[in-house]
Amino acid sequence: MRIAVDAMGGDFAPGAVVEGLTMAVKDFPDCEILLVGKTDRVAFYLEKYGLTGHPRIRQVDAGSVCEMSDHSAVSLRAKKDSSITICSKLLKSGEADAMVTPGHTGATVAATKVICRTLPGIDRPGLGASMPHQTGRFLLMDAGANTDCTPINLVQFAIMGSIYAEMLYNVPNPRVGLLSVGGEDVKGCDLTKQTFQLLEHLPINFVGNVEADSVFEGVADVLIADGFTGNVLLKGAEGLAKSTIFWLKRVLTKNAMRFIGATLAHNAFRELKAIGAADSIGGAPLLGINGICIIGHGGSNPTAVRNAIRVAAECVRFGLNDRIVALNKECQTILNEVEKTEKALF
Amino acid sequence: MRIAVDAMGGDFAPGAVVEGLTMAVKDFPDCEILLVGKTDRVAFYLEKYGLTGHPRIRQVDAGSVCEMSDHSAVSLRAKKDSSITICSKLLKSGEADAMVTPGHTGATVAATKVICRTLPGIDRPGLGASMPHQTGRFLLMDAGANTDCTPINLVQFAIMGSIYAEMLYNVPNPRVGLLSVGGEDVKGCDLTKQTFQLLEHLPINFVGNVEADSVFEGVADVLIADGFTGNVLLKGAEGLAKSTIFWLKRVLTKNAMRFIGATLAHNAFRELKAIGAADSIGGAPLLGINGICIIGHGGSNPTAVRNAIRVAAECVRFGLNDRIVALNKECQTILNEVEKTEKALF
Numbered sequence: 001m002r003i004a005v006d007a008m009g010g011d012f013a014p015g016a017v018v019e020g021l022t023m024a025v026k027d028f029p030d031c032e033i034l035l036v037g038k039t040d041r042v043a044f045y046l047e048k049y050g051l052t053g054h055p056r057i058r059q060v061d062a063g064s065v066c067e068m069s070d071h072s073a074v075s076l077r078a079k080k081d082s083s084i085t086i087c088s089k090l091l092k093s094g095e096a097d098a099m100v101t102p103g104h105t106g107a108t109v110a111a112t113k114v115i116c117r118t119l120p121g122i123d124r125p126g127l128g129a130s131m132p133h134q135t136g137r138f139l140l141m142d143a144g145a146n147t148d149c150t151p152i153n154l155v156q157f158a159i160m161g162s163i164y165a166e167m168l169y170n171v172p173n174p175r176v177g178l179l180s181v182g183g184e185d186v187k188g189c190d191l192t193k194q195t196f197q198l199l200e201h202l203p204i205n206f207v208g209n210v211e212a213d214s215v216f217e218g219v220a221d222v223l224i225a226d227g228f229t230g231n232v233l234l235k236g237a238e239g240l241a242k243s244t245i246f247w248l249k250r251v252l253t254k255n256a257m258r259f260i261g262a263t264l265a266h267n268a269f270r271e272l273k274a275i276g277a278a279d280s281i282g283g284a285p286l287l288g289i290n291g292i293c294i295i296g297h298g299g300s301n302p303t304a305v306r307n308a309i310r311v312a313a314e315c316v317r318f319g320l321n322d323r324i325v326a327l328n329k330e331c332q333t334i335l336n337e338v339e340k341t342e343k344a345l346f
Numbered sequence: 347m348r349i350a351v352d353a354m355g356g357d358f359a360p361g362a363v364v365e366g367l368t369m370a371v372k373d374f375p376d377c378e379i380l381l382v383g384k385t386d387r388v389a390f391y392l393e394k395y396g397l398t399g400h401p402r403i404r405q406v407d408a409g410s411v412c413e414m415s416d417h418s419a420v421s422l423r424a425k426k427d428s429s430i431t432i433c434s435k436l437l438k439s440g441e442a443d444a445m446v447t448p449g450h451t452g453a454t455v456a457a458t459k460v461i462c463r464t465l466p467g468i469d470r471p472g473l474g475a476s477m478p479h480q481t482g483r484f485l486l487m488d489a490g491a492n493t494d495c496t497p498i499n500l501v502q503f504a505i506m507g508s509i510y511a512e513m514l515y516n517v518p519n520p521r522v523g524l525l526s527v528g529g530e531d532v533k534g535c536d537l538t539k540q541t542f543q544l545l546e547h548l549p550i551n552f553v554g555n556v557e558a559d560s561v562f563e564g565v566a567d568v569l570i571a572d573g574f575t576g577n578v579l580l581k582g583a584e585g586l587a588k589s590t591i592f593w594l595k596r597v598l599t600k601n602a603m604r605f606i607g608a609t610l611a612h613n614a615f616r617e618l619k620a621i622g623a624a625d626s627i628g629g630a631p632l633l634g635i636n637g638i639c640i641i642g643h644g645g646s647n648p649t650a651v652r653n654a655i656r657v658a659a660e661c662v663r664f665g666l667n668d669r670i671v672a673l674n675k676e677c678q679t680i681l682n683e684v685e686k687t688e689k690a691l692f
Contacts, residue, residue, distance in 0.1 A: 071532075134589050144527060147535035181490060181577040186417075189493035189574040212578045213585030228535040229575050231527040232558045233582050239559030240583050243480050244590055247621055251614035261610030268597035268604045275593055 001030055003312050004096035007037030007045075008065040008083040009103025010300045014038075017102065018045035020305025025056055027306065031313050034096055036060045036083045062086045068298065072106030076114060084108050088115040091291040098312035100283065102296030102305060109145050112289045119321055121328045124149070125288035126157040126227070127295070128164055129234050130281040133218035139165045139174075140223050143284060144231035151194040154178075154224050155202070155335075159328050160287040161222040162204045167318045168281075168311070169221060177210030177220030179229060185209065191226060199224075201338050202331045241276045282307030285315065287324070292316055347376055349658050350442035353383030353391075354411040354429040355449025356646045360384075363448065364391035366651025371402055373652065377659055380442055382406045382429045408432045414644065418452030422460060430454050434461040437637035444658035446629065448642030448651060455491050455632060462637045465667055467674045470495070471634035472503040472573070473641070474510055475580050476627040479564035485511045485520075486569050489630060490577035497540040500524075500570050501548070501681075505674050506633040507568040508550045513664045514627075514657070515567060523556030523566030525575060531555065537572060545570075547684050548677045587622045628653030631661065633670070638662055 005021070007014040014037050021033060035042060039061045046052045046059075063081035075082065084103055088111040090096035101108055109125065118125055126142035141161035146153060158176050165174040178196055180188040185196050187209060199206045210220050212233060225233065248269070252262040262269070282304050283296035292315045296308045315321075351367070353360040360383050367379060381388060385407045392398045392405075409427035421428065430449055434457040436442040447454055455471065464471055472488035487507035492499060504522050511520035524542055526534040531542050533555060545552045556566050558579060571579065594615070598608040608615070628650055629642035638661045642654045661667075 132589075134592050147527060179578060181493060181574055181581075189572075192574075211585075212580075212582035213588070215582070216585040216589040225578075226535075228527055228538075229578050232525060232571075232575050233578055234558075235527075236558035236561070236579050236582050237586050239557075239562040240586050241590075242559070243562040244587075244618075246480050247618055248614075251617040252611055254614065254617075258611040258614045261607040261612075262614075264607030264610070265598055265604040266607075268594075268600065268608075271597045271600075272590075272593055 001313060001316055002032045002034055002096050003309055004034040004036055004087040004090040004099040005309065006083045006087050006099070006101035006103050007035050007042045008062065009101040010296060011298050012301070013102065014042050014045050016300060016302050017305050018042065018049050018051065019302035020309070021051060021057065022049050023302065023306040024309045025051070025054060028310065028313055031309065032056045032058070034058055034060050034090055036062050036086045036090070038062060038065070060086060060090070066104045066107040068104055070104065070107065072104070072110040075104070075107050076110045084111050085115070088112050091293065092116045097316045098292035098294070100294045100296065100308045100312050102283070102298065102300035102308065105144065105295050108293065108295050109286060112286060112291065112293050116289050116291045118288050119290050119325050121325060121332060122156055122288040124153050124156070125286050126160060127284050128161055128287055129284045130168065130278060131234065131237065132275050133216050135218050137169065138215060138218070138221055138223055139168065140225065140230050140234055141287070142225065142227040142230050143234050144227045145286065146227040148228070149191065149226035151191060151198055154191070154195040154226065155198050155331070156288065156328060158199055158202070158204060158206070158222065158224045159331055160324050161224065163320065163323050163327060164285055164287055165221045167314060167320060171221055173205045174221035175205050175207045175219070176222045176224060177207050177215070179212065179215070179223050179225040179233065180209035181211065183209050183211065195224070198335060201334055245273065279304045280307060282311045285311070290321070292320065347659055347662055348378045348380055348442045349655055350380040350382055350433040350436040350445040351655065352429045352433050352445070352447035352449050353381050353388045354408065355447040356642060357644050358647070359448070360388050360391050362646060362648050363651050364388065364395050364397065366648035366655070367397060367403065368395050369648065369652040370655045371397070371400060374656065374659055377655065378402045378404070380404050380406050380436055382408050382432045382436070384408060384411070406432060406436070412450045412453040414450055416450065416453060418450070418456040421450070421453050422456045430457050431461070434458050437639065438462045443662045444638035444640070446640045446642065446654045446658050448629070448644065448646035448654065451490065451641050454639065454641050458632060458635045458637065458639050462635050464634050465636050465671050467671060467678060468502055468634040470499050470502070471632050472506060473630050474507055474633055475630045476514065476624060477580065477583065478621050479562050481564050483515065484561060484564070484567055484569055485514065486571065486576050486580055487633070488571065488573040488576050489580050490573045491632065492573040494574070495537065495572035497537060497544055500537070500541040500572065501544050501677070502634065502674060504545055504550060504552070504568065504570045505677055506670050507570065509666065509669050509673060510631055510633055511567045513660060513666065517567055519551045520567035521551050521553045521565070522568045522570060523553050523561070525558065525569050525571040525579065526555035527557065529555050529557065541570070544681060547680055591619065625650045626653060628657045631657070636667070638666065
């Protein structure tokens, strides 16, 4: 299996990416890595981490890099030899079975959409983000790839998210919830109300509307939202977690007794921080692209890079995209039938 | 000043509401309370808290109560003598200058909209929720009254929120941010992009798009969103805060040393919890209604009830609604001019 890895993506590239490969090549002996980046810089780090001439790492040159400040569409046109674009082309041509980038999410969405296109029957790709709840994790889908969505987009996110969660969390029939502002099916905005009516008919484990406060209690394995609302939930949670650490530090350093207490318990706070960290998950899948694409966090460390490669390989072995296409086709047939029946009735 | 207080609203009604009055009548000597509820039950608690026959508390009978499980629109039609409906009627007739209810948000929005109507020039009322950031608080507007919004709704939320924040946080020129998924003005969904173009022209301190993670760092005093997204942010933050307490307990009780540390620092955790609590704020204003209406949290304790009355009285003294109408009129004139100029150009 060949995996294209964007060596230039993320805040600590290419060092963190190459360091992550030291683990990946050892842990995943069936994976060959196509390491895409500026040849000289990548070679320096391959040398540093003792990977020069590794039989399962092949360097692929990329002339430029998408910077985080670049506009997604502009960078796609202006930087035709960027590491993200080269990875997408390797995916399209079949030279790579999957791609991994800890880089610019917008640029990756733009490049893979244009170069690889979407899976047959899928209108829009969606970004799946794995978030923690009290007793495990759930997949938020879409976490930000599409700011304006139709009900059918959300239905397809549900189908893709359901299959991905089955693989990622190893649950046979994942509970799929629709992010809304009230539990009853009449609650929500126009988009969620219409989506609710469609999801009810499908062969997925749809558990209805889920409010934003109960998702953290673990009431669903997959949470469906348009990319605008999903991104607000994801970023809001990240921001609140960061501020909670800030507040904790403030209240724990107010006097000597609290400080001593905090020192005794300091391992607990490290564990608390780790709950939010997504290193073990590695990255967010861009589901619906004709090819496997895992996007890591900009701040990915070597462990996160290693785990993003693990997830990408798992998707290939699982036959993720074939399953998505099959289930989506089945669902589309059902929805067509429903539409016909409704037309006949009214 | 007369304030109608819904004695039957909230999880601890009417006990917590009447207990809150013991503080309110002492602290706000210029306020007369019209206490709306089931006469017998309210009289029992007035007796209990030594308020029977208090010169500034007048009982008003309400035949029924909106239960939390009631559908908003249904309860409005079916329970014409509910405490919420009676409060709204007192507000409409001018017998009360403001109303306070720690009850059913949906039913209150429905009742006040139908009975009191909106302020001249305001299309939709919006709910303002005060949320904590690292060094203070910000007003989220709309926190859930309108699930589907137009750009002009969001513009009016910005106008109303700006004036309310000036009063509530005592800041002369509150920074108004637009909740979006990226900092640049081209980022966002169709609704926020259109709203951005309008807000730029107005005499408010518009600071542009704000992402959900930076709101907790205090980059804006007012955060504008449609009620669906706003509610997701509010409920998501509540849920994550609750789960963080759950996770903290779990990691702090894992071994004896951590437990001793946590015991020494236990006051710090109490302080951390208090950051999220809204007792000091009292309630969320329903801005844009022709009348002052403060909606408390369902779990309001006596302190929260007392503070909701304080905020309601402050709105009346501040001349909140007159200011809203004036600023909205000024903004409408500007937007009409902008529209004319654009039409002339294209």
